[in-house]
Structures are given as structure tokens and as C-alpha cells.
Amino acid sequence: MNLEKVLFSFFMILALTLNFGFFIGAVDNPDHHNVYELYAVIIVNLIATVMKFGDRSQLGAMLLATSLVAVVQLLSAALVWTVAVHIQETGLTPSVMATIVSLSGGAMLANIISVILLMIEAAMLRH
Amino acid sequence: MNLVTSMILRRMRKPFIILITVYSISILGLSLIPGVDDQGNPWKMSFFHAFYYVSFTATTIGFGEIPYALNDAQRLWVISTIYFTVISWLYAIGKILTLVQDETFREAVTRTRFKKSVNNLHEPFYLICGLGETGHEVVSALTEEHYRAVVIEKNKNNMNELKLNELREYVPCITADASDPAQLELAGIKHRLCKGVIAVTSDDQTNLKIAITSKLLHPNIKVACRSELKDYEENMLSFDTDHVVNPYETFAETFAMLIHSPSLHLIFDWLTGAPNTRLTEPLYFRYGHWILCSYGRFGKQLYEKLIEHDIKTTVIEPDPDVVKEFKQQYAEQADDIILGTGIDAKTLNKANVKDSAGIIAGSDNDSNNLSIIMTARAINSDLFVVARQNIYTNSDLYTATKSNLIMRPREIIARMFRALFLNPLLVDYLELALKESEKDIEWPNIVISRLSAVLGEMKPHIWTVNINKEQAPAIMKGLEFGRNINLGHLTQDPASRTRKLHCVPLLYCKANEKISMPEDDTKVEAGDTIMFCGTREVMKSMFWTLKVMSSLNYVMTFKNEPESYVWRLLHRHFFRVERRKTRRRKHS
Numbered sequence: 182m183n184l185e186k187v188l189f190s191f192f193m194i195l196a197l198t199l200n201f202g203f204f205i206g207a208v209d210n211p212d213h214h215n216v217y218e219l220y221a222v223i224i225v226n227l228i229a230t231v232m233k234f235g236d237r238s239q240l241g242a243m244l245l246a247t248s249l250v251a252v253v254q255l256l257s258a259a260l261v262w263t264v265a266v267h268i269q270e271t272g273l274t275p276s277v278m279a280t281i282v283s284l285s286g287g288a289m290l291a292n293i294i295s296v297i298l299l300m301i302e303a304a305m306l307r308h
Numbered sequence: 309m310n311l312v313t314s315m316i317l318r319r320m321r322k323p324f325i326i327l328i329t330v331y332s333i334s335i336l337g338l339s340l341i342p343g344v345d346d347q348g349n350p351w352k353m354s355f356f357h358a359f360y361y362v363s364f365t366a367t368t369i370g371f372g373e374i375p376y377a378l379n380d381a382q383r384l385w386v387i388s389t390i391y392f393t394v395i396s397w398l399y400a401i402g403k404i405l406t407l408v409q410d411e412t413f414r415e416a417v418t419r420t421r422f423k424k425s426v427n428n429l430h431e432p433f434y435l436i437c438g439l440g441e442t443g444h445e446v447v448s449a450l451t452e453e454h455y456r457a458v459v460i461e462k463n464k465n466n467m468n469e470l471k472l473n474e475l476r477e478y479v480p481c482i483t484a485d486a487s488d489p490a491q492l493e494l495a496g497i498k499h500r501l502c503k504g505v506i507a508v509t510s511d512d513q514t515n516l517k518i519a520i521t522s523k524l525l526h527p528n529i530k531v532a533c534r535s536e537l538k539d540y541e542e543n544m545l546s547f548d549t550d551h552v553v554n555p556y557e558t559f560a561e562t563f564a565m566l567i568h569s570p571s572l573h574l575i576f577d578w579l580t581g582a583p584n585t586r587l588t589e590p591l592y593f594r595y596g597h598w599i600l601c602s603y604g605r606f607g608k609q610l611y612e613k614l615i616e617h618d619i620k621t622t623v624i625e626p627d628p629d630v631v632k633e634f635k636q637q638y639a640e641q642a643d644d645i646i647l648g649t650g651i652d653a654k655t656l657n658k659a660n661v662k663d664s665a666g667i668i669a670g671s672d673n674d675s676n677n678l679s680i681i682m683t684a685r686a687i688n689s690d691l692f693v694v695a696r697q698n699i700y701t702n703s704d705l706y707t708a709t710k711s712n713l714i715m716r717p718r719e720i721i722a723r724m725f726r727a728l729f730l731n732p733l734l735v736d737y738l739e740l741a742l743k744e745s746e747k748d749i750e751w752p753n754i755v756i757s758r759l760s761a762v763l764g765e766m767k768p769h770i771w772t773v774n775i776n777k778e779q780a781p782a783i784m785k786g787l788e789f790g791r792n793i794n795l796g797h798l799t800q801d802p803a804s805r806t807r808k809l810h811c812v813p814l815l816y817c818k819a820n821e822k823i824s825m826p827e828d829d830t831k832v833e834a835g836d837t838i839m840f841c842g843t844r845e846v847m848k849s850m851f852w853t854l855k856v857m858s859s860l861n862y863v864m865t866f867k868n869e870p871e872s873y874v875w876r877l878l879h880r881h882f883f884r885v886e887r888r889k890t891r892r893r894k895h896s
Contacts, residue, residue, distance in 0.1 A: 216355065217336075220332075220335075220336065220339075220355055224328060224329075224332040227328050228325055228328055228329070231321055231324040231325050231328065232321060232325065234317035234318060234320065234321050234324070235314045235315070235316075235317035235318025235319070235320075235321065236318075237314055259355070263355075263356045266354065266356070267354065267356050267357075
């Protein structure tokens with residue numbers, strides 16, 4: 182058992198599950214989407230990304246790329262949230278919420294790909 | 309991803325994760341602890357404000373309690389936030405600093421930088437292996453002519469970057485073992501613009517390996533090697549190494565020139581010497597009885613030349629085996645060898661130093677050579693002294709002995725490489741000079757007098773002109789129009805009708821003949837190659853004639869013709885009559 186692999190898989194899958202938790206619910210209803218969940222997804226995704234830094238294998242590079250995509254999507258979701266609440270002070274209108282959730286949905290797609298890649302790697306290892 | 313970034317990223321993994329964790333806990337805490345705003349209403353910091361707050365406290369900027377004053381619960385949390393975030397920042401910065409000082413990391417950085425600068429070369433370049441005195445001499449000669457060079461050197465101490473920075477062109481260099489093909493590849497041996505490899509390391513074995521590698525990896529490249537041992541030289545030549553320079557052999561040849569004619573030796577010295585050094589005075593060989601100390605690889609070469617010219621020579625050799633070998637080889641001169649080192653007056657007297665014309669101190673030990681010179685001079689102060697210098701740092705000592713001729717291997721190799729790579733025709737010229745002077749002993753004297761007439765006090769600059777579209781576009785155009793251009797036009801000063809350029813055409817190569825010192829009326833044709841000798845300024849003036857049509861017109865007609873379109877039209881209109889006349893004259 183490789184601790185690095187365990188940790189990385191843990192963070193990767195946790196990122197996906199949290200992301201799913203945030204994403205699920207009516208797309209334009211702020212009550213269905215918790216800000217702390219979004220925060221947790223961002224942090225977990227950041228850690229998963231940093232863990233793939235400097236990995237020179239082909240699969241490592243792919244995983245870094247998918248995590249980066251997820252991070253970019255989630256950060257833009259957070260940015261939309263901040264702009265809506267603090268800068269323009271429109272509050273979480275349905276359209277704003279829909280934007281945030283759909284951005285996080287994109288991030289979830291990237292996270293799903295990461296997990297699939299992770300599974301492929303595990304399958305390859307067994308042979 | 310290149311090695312350097314991946315190294316940084318891999319090392320920074322842990323610090324980054326610690327930073328992210330500490331930040332996330334701090335932000336989360338701040339956003340959870342209830343506080344009050346300026347009106348006393350309950351208020352919680354949003355993630356946005358919490359991130360802002362942690363960012364400026366973690367970096368010790370400290371804007372204060374923004375947006376509202378904190379309560380004590382928040383302050384308690386902020387205390388721990390400050391300590392943990394600052395410590396994790398310090399840890400991250402410390403990691404970067406240790407990485408930067410890391411030996412392997414630095415090497416990775418220099419290698420990456422080197423690789424990049426080699427790949428970015430967009431002009432032809434030469435790869436020089438070994439940056440000893442010879443290597444440095446060759447590099448500066450090449451860069452002086454604006455050729456690019458790449459240097460690979462094994463010994464870190466020789467890699468004087470400051471010295472390399474003084475050169476005219478940026479020279480990428482790397483500390484690596486040149487006998488390793490991977491390193492040569494890194495240095496761009498396979499690069500399509502690599503025009504030649506110059507192997508001048510002090511080790512024959514390494515030079516041989518470099519030559520083989522170059523010929524295998526980039527077959528049509530020009531390879532030149534330094535070699536001091538006959539076996540290696542033959543080995544190198546066996547697989548088409550273009551040039552092998554053996555300093556002892558080359559010196560023996562110049563020594564033969566000196567015996568033959570002082571002027572011939574002077575021609576060699578002037579033409580192959582480094583430009584911008586002072587012209588040397590002629591040396592006059594002294595005929596008579598000679599003494600040769602030490603019959604090694606240097607002594608053997610010189611002895612052959614001496615007996616070729618019927619000069620009676622006594623050899624002093626410390627090794628009894630070599631003495632025996634000599635006696636077998638030269639049965640007739642068996643009495644001409646004495647066992648001894650030559651550093652004591654006794655053996656020197658035995659060799660009759662008192663009535664000798666010259667002495668050669670040719671051992672591979674500098675202390676012995678210096679001692680031989682001092683002892684011999686004490687007995688006979690009129691001796692012509694030839695000294696062999698082995699170690700570069702002893703230069704000053706040898707100069708202080710005021711020997712007539714000092715053999716410095718590095719200098720000789722640098723001379724030959726300068727000629728081979730900058731003006732390959734010079735080698736042909738020197739061969740031709742040797743032949744000419746054998747036919748006519750006065751020939752070198754005539755050359756020297758012509759050279760002295762145009763040269764100042766400095767050694768000449770030598771350049772080769774190829775009559776082709778790239779180097780001489782104006783001439784090519786003129787030839788296409790059917791104009792008669794001859795050598796005199798090229799040596800005419802394009803700035804003044806009364807002055808000739810201060811240069812001497814040394815060699816004129818036509819399709820199948822080589823003319824030394826061609827006359828001014830030699831007809832210039834496409835594809836010809838001409839080697840000139842003069843100063844750098846003169847070369848630049850000549851390039852005007854070669855490249856600019858109006859300059860060429862001026863040296864041919866001594867008229868300033870207009871260049872702009874309108875003036876040309878007017879000119880054509882007014883001078884139509886005259887033009888017709890000249891054309892008729894040409895046809896008749």
C-alpha cells in the first residue's frame with residue numbers, strides 16, 4: 182500500500198463527492214446549495230492539484246490537467262458568488278445561482294474524468 | 309515540462325499543501341465565528357472577507373480589523389491564524405531557498421539554460437571541446453570574425469565565464485565530459501547549423517572519441533583534432549577526420565622553413581599569428597654545429613629536419629634505450645649521440661657547445677629545459693636557442709630566457725586552427741609558398757617586401773572573398789551585365805580615386821588553378837575565390853565594392869551615379885549620348 186496513492190485517491194474522490202453534493206438540487210435555488218460545501222470542494226480540489234505537481238508520468242500530467250480544469254471552474258464559481266453578493270450586491274438571484282451551479286457542474290465533469298483516470302491507473306497496475 | 313519546473317513543483321508540493329490547509333482552516337474559522345457589525349447587529353464574516361483578512365495577516369501586511377472591529381472570540385482565532393500562516397510561509401520560502409542552493413538543482417538550471425541557448429542558435433556555429441589556452445584562443449579567433457561557438461569543457465576551473473563574457477559573441481558553455489556522446493549531443497553536435505567540431509582537449513584519447521562521435525552523429529561536419537601522438541593521429545585520419553594538428557610536427561615544419569629561408573618563416577609567422585599583435589622581426593638561422601637535447605617525440609621531428617638540411621647535430625639523450633635505438637636507426641651518425649641530460653656543463657662541453665651555432669632544449673620537463681638554456685648560454689652566449697615549453701604557466705620564465713624561438717604547443721595549435729577554420733586557403737597558400745621558395749630562394753623575400761609595404765606594425769587580418777551571390781552581389785550583377793571586372797577594381801579604395809586599398813591579394817583560386825600574388829589585371833569571374841591580407845578596416849572598405857552597386861560603379865568609372873529613381877531617370881536622360889559612346893567603344 183502506497184500512502185501517497187491512498188491520500189491522492191482520497192482527495193480526488195472526496196473532491197468528486199463534495200462537488201456532487203454541491204451540484205445536486207434545483208439549479209436556481211440558493212437553498213439547495215451550501216456555500217461551505219463549495220468552499221470545501223475548492224480546498225480539496227486545490228490539495229489534489231498540488232499533489233500532482235511535478236509528476237512526470239503521462240497519467241500524472243493528465244490528472245494534473247483535469248484537476249486544474251476543476252479548480253479553474255470552481256474558482257470562477259466562487260468569483261461569481263463574491264461579485265454577486267459583495268460587489269454588485271444583487272444577492273443570489275436565480276440566474277446567478279444557476280451560473281454558479283452550472284460552473285460547479287463543469288468542475289464535477291472534470292473530477293469525474295479524474296476519477297476514471299485514477300481507476301484506469303489502478304486497473305493497469307493489477308496486470 | 310522541463311526538468312527545472314518539474315523539480316521546483318515536486319519540491320514545493322509539501323509547502324503548498326501545508327499553506328492551503330492552514331489557509332483553509334483559518335478562513336473557515338473566521339467565517340464561522342459570530343461577530344457584530346458597526347451597528348451591533350449579529351454578523352458573520354463571509355468567505356470573501358475572511359479570505360481577504362487571512363491574506364493580509366498571513367503576509368504580515370496587517371491592514372487592521374476590516375470591515376468591522378473584531379470581538380474577542382474572533383481575535384483569539386486570528387492569533388492562531390497569524391502564527392500558523394506566517395510559519396507556513398516561512399517554511400515555503402525556506403524550501404525554495406534551499407532548492408535554489410541545491411547543487412543538483414543548479415546543475416539542472418545551467419543545463420536547461422545551455423540547451424535552450426544552443427537550440428536558439430540561428431547562425432552556423434562551431435563546437436569547441438576543451439577550453440584550455442588553445443580552446444580559448446580558437447574561440448576568441450572565431451568570435452572575433454562573428455562566428456558563433458559552443459564550448460564544452462570538463463574541468464570547472466578552466467571554465468572562466470568572465471573571460472568568455474569578454475568575447476564579441478555570446479558563447480554558450482557547459483561543464484561536461486566531451487568524450488560522452490550524450491553531452492556532445494546536448495551541446496548541439498546534431499544541430500543542423502553545427503558546421504564543425506574542434507577537439508582541443510589535452511587528452512588524445514578524448515579527442516579521438518570526439519572525432520569518432522562527430523563523424524557518426526553528423527557525418528558531413530568538419531572535424532579538426534589536436535593530437536600529440538602519432539598513433540592517435542593515424543587513427544583519427546583513418547576515419548576521415550578533416551584535419552589533425554600535431555604541434556610537434558607543425559613546429560618541425562616551421563623550423564624547416566626557418567632553416568630554408570628566414571623570410572619564409574616570417575611569412576608563416578605573420579600570416580598565421582593572431583591579428584592585432586605586433587609584427588615580429590625576422591629570425592636568422594645560424595648554420596653550423598647544432599646540439600639537440602632530448603630525443604623524444606619533439607626531438608625526433610626536429611632531428612629529421614636538421615639532417616635533411618645537412619646540419620651536423622649532436623644529440624644528448626638521458627635514456628640509454630633511446631640511445632641504442634638511435635644508433636640502430638642512424639648507423640652513420642652513431643657517434644652523434646651522447647648519453648646525458650644536458651643540464652650540466654660536462655655533457656654540454658662533450659657536445660662541443662663552445663663552437664656550436666645553436667641548441668635545442670627539447671625535453672618534456674620545463675625545469676630541465678630552462679637549466680639547459682642557462683648552462684649553455686653561460687658557456688657560449690652567442691647560441692641560437694630553441695626552447696620547448698611544456699606548461700603554460702611557465703610562459704614568463706621562457707620569455708625571460710630570451711630564447712630565439714620558443715615552441716609553445718598551444719600557440720601553434722591555435723595558429724593552425726585559426727587558419728583551418730577562418731581561411732582554409734591559407735593552408736594551401738603556405739604549401740604553395742614552400743614549393744615556390746624551393747624553386748626560387750628570392751620568392752619569400754619578394755612576398756615579405758610586398759607585405760611590409762601595406763602592413764603597419766600589426767599582424768595582418770586575412771579574409772577570403774568568394775565571388776558568389778551572397779558575398780559579392782554587386783560583382784555578380786556587374787558580371788551578368790557583361791562588364792569586365794578585374795582584381796584591380798577590388799583593391800581600389802571605393803572612397804577615393806587616388807588611393808589603392810592597403811591590402812595584398814595572396815592567393816587567387818580559379819576553377820583549376822591557384823595563382824599566388826595575382827596581378828591587378830587578373831579577370832574576376834563568378835565562382836572565384838580570393839584570399840586577401842591587410843587590416844580589418846580595409847576589408848570593410850572592400851565589402852562596399854563587393855556588395856554595393858554604386859561603389860562598384862565608382863571604382864570602375866570614378867563617377868558617382870545616382871541611386872534614387874528620379875535622379876536615375878534624369879541622369880539617364882542627360883547622359884544618354886555619353887552612354888552610347890561608351891557602349892560603342894566596348895563593342896569595337
